[in-house]
């Protein structure tokens with residue numbers, strides 16, 4: 001992911017604000033983005049090379065890379081873990097680029113794995129539509 005991916009990331013983002021107010025937004029970013037390699041350039045004064053997901057949240061959308069963090073039985077969450085960002089990489093990680101788990105030696109593959117690598121989004125099931133006749 002790079003700042004050049006902004007248009008694609010914006011298009012796949014959800015059309016609702018990620019945070020309900022500035023306290024939530026800046027609190028979450030302080031706990032996550034402030035130690036992430038993707039926003040390191042912005043922290044060093046080069047905003048144009050900052051994380052495109054941060055910019056998308058400032059534009060009032062919720063990036064698809066933001067998965068809901070833990071909630072209690074009342075649906076409450078902590079500001080620092082309201083979301084888990086799937087693109088987070090610690091700037092202290094000596095090799096921050098994610099790597100797919102390699103195929104074990106001798107393991108046969110039925111299909112090439114490249115088209116199936118990537119982000120998995122778990123979405124709730126759609127409620128059954130009324131008036132639909134089963135096949």
Ligand code: SF4
Pocket residue numbers: 032033034036037038039051052053054085086087088089
């Ligand atoms: S990748 Fe996620 S955690 Fe990292 S700076 Fe961007 S929004 Fe923040």
